[in-house]
Amino acid sequence: MRIDVPRALLGALLLALLTPTPAQAVSSSLSSVSAARITVDVPGFGVYALHPDLVGRGLSPAPQEDLLAAAVFSADYEDNAAARDAALAALDPGRHAQVSWALAALHSPVAAPDTLPPTAPIIVLGERLNDDGSMRDNLLHRLRAARELADARPLATVVVTGGPTGPGGTEAHAMRDWLLANGLTNPLLVEDESRSTVDSACLTHRLLPAAEAVIVVTSENHLPRAVVDFTLAFGPQVAGVGSPNDPPTAMPGKLWTYRDAVQWFLAPGTCLRAA
Template identity: 35%
Template sequence: MVWAASAVVLLSTVNAPSASASPVELYNQAQGSFKEGETDDGLRNLDELLKAAPTDADALALQAIWADFARDEKVKARALSELDKVAPDKVAGVEHVLEAIADAAATPPNPFPSLLEPTTAIVVLGFGLLPDGALRPELVSRLQTASLQAFAAPDSPIIVTGGNPQNGITEAEAMQNWLEEHGIPSSRIHAEKKANSTVQNALFSTEIIDSIGADSAVLVTSANHVRRATADFTIAGTEVVAAMATVSGILGQLPPLDKEQQLGMYTDATRVFGLPATR
């Protein structure tokens, strides 16, 4: 019994914020905890940070977002109230983030193409290439799905997004080559070659969407990825009018996601929103 009590005290000490930690350290500890799914620890770190720096807008925004994940309406409301005093424009941004996550989490993946206006871009998200630069089967499935959407909307531009080069070729270049080999004119295709994550897919593709005069997008990705991608692009500023998923694994992805399954969506959302992972 003595050993058990000692273990509890030790664990509490490990998880508790350091009394001497600076706001920067507390912020970084909080972000590390959130990434690992240790939401309570992360929120405790933010509580300590905000005692020392109560007008820290990023910390308040982060607290509101993760309190929503933790279903702590009281902490979320308090954080938004304090944020409204120091950065009122950011409150609307946080609310947009939470709305985007909730909508995406509740929307099932769709394997069918949509009829699109010419100003709606088709965005195909990349997937890691093989070491020799060849396409993995999952990426081929995404491209086959994108081809169906492209033929259903022949006037829509196509954006292929993905960096992560293998054997001197990026995901975007490999995708563009495949689409051209399967009958898609090169004039329709815009390659985004820098993104190394879904967050960057959203941010960098949104820049291209704006630059080519498109006003919305349909996303094409895997069934287990479509909700996170939809939330990321929405938060980045793209109006996502549809999201088309590959057929593989789609049945298991049809039910709405519960909060625990949304961890990656919340983590991504804070990055797209511009809250730094570390200071």
């Protein structure tokens, strides 16, 4: 059966198909965005596309400084020294220092706590609770390591960080209760909104805006990633303690560390972009 479509209607349909939606039309001289593609014009290099494995979805156009900072980490992930160095050189002095410190942390061993002053805050990262509100062995290991470190540093403030995850409750509240029940006498702060390592770093910095050195306590296989995130928040004086993984887990690659660095600068709705 043949259906005749009036030319005017056909033209309107074609125009609708070819006309970008508002989301598709978002573009600027700084960036272009699709489901997994962001480009940035890097002075001295040209147009650079961030690696799709690092971008993911849900990102949006960002200020030039944020795009350039993200490009530094993406190019480093790709071993593209020319793009990395050009993007780094284009940053303003403050952002250049922040990104350089994080790059150094990404490629260096984690510093030991004894490299920092005895008053450096101790930050314990949370982990998802069981559905009944109890803590998994992995989180208990982190708390025991933090408790031991606090005993050796009685002047250091302890921060527990972790928001509500699932029906079990809020990670930071369970961590606080355990530490108090197990004799912690150090000053104690609670950050109970974060849902990621990036959020923990940013929101903890809001609690401790004057801190220039911090010690991060988390599971051994998570520690290098966490140190990079907290370096982005606090600067270069970040040490760490890695507690045993239970069950034992192999050390991961650096993909998620690079993803965190890109998210720090580009993801809308994160602590940093909302500040």
